Amino acid sequence: MIALGDWVFGRLDAVRAWRELADARVNYSVDEVRRPAWNIDLHRTALPEERPGPPEPGGPWEQACRLVRDYEFSPPEIVRALYDPAAPLLGRDMLLEARFHGMHFYCGVRVTEVVDATRDGDERVWGWAYETLEGHLERGKVMYEVVKRQKTGEVLFVVSCHSQGAPTLDPITSLGWRLFGRRTQLRFYRRCGQRLRLFVEATLRGEHPPPGPSSARPAP
Secondary structure (H helix, E strand, O other), X not given: OOOOOOEEOOOOOHHHHHXXXXXXXXXXXXXXXXXXXXXXXXXXXXXXXXXXXXXXXXXXXXXXXXXXHOOXXXXXXXXXXXXXXXXXXXXXXXXXXXXXXXXXXXXXXXXXXXXXXXXXXXXXEEEEEEEEEOOOOEEEEEEEEEEEEOOOOEEEEEEEEEEEEOOOOOHHHHHHXXXXXXXXXXXXXXXXXXXXXXXXXXHHOOOXXXXXXXXXXXXX
């Protein structure tokens, strides 16, 4: 079994590592999540607005949902992902490649929740969440949602998460995580929102941004 949390400078058989995720388990229990030991975050990014009412066909909400479904919002300079797009979204295993100053960290996650609902009679919400698997640098869950407030027409990209560094990290990696991990994590969330907004705006102008390298995909 490849130690997915290890950093490497050379090449990794990423497809093999991704396939091995099928035997990995989520590496934490939600009962453990509480401050101050865990980071609990909420990030909102305003996307182009629509007219009030249900989401418009081909409008910002629908375009954002498509990009979020395919993980195209992820900034490739920080995190890239390997997964099978033919697999159902719920239960999908993803191998994330986190990059930091020439080091590559390979970490497994699994999609454990898909949301497609109307909340409080107003907010139309679609999104999904993944949770960290054994061998990950962190423990926790990240939810990515596209929200339309139908009364006002506002469209938002909302990222909510709870996380902490994995207690199984070796001393050197643990030190690096304490020094740089949280800063990189918050930068990742900001860049996700910026990238999604730019892609939605480009799509609405009739442009077609090329798929980002964050969505590299293995054959089934």
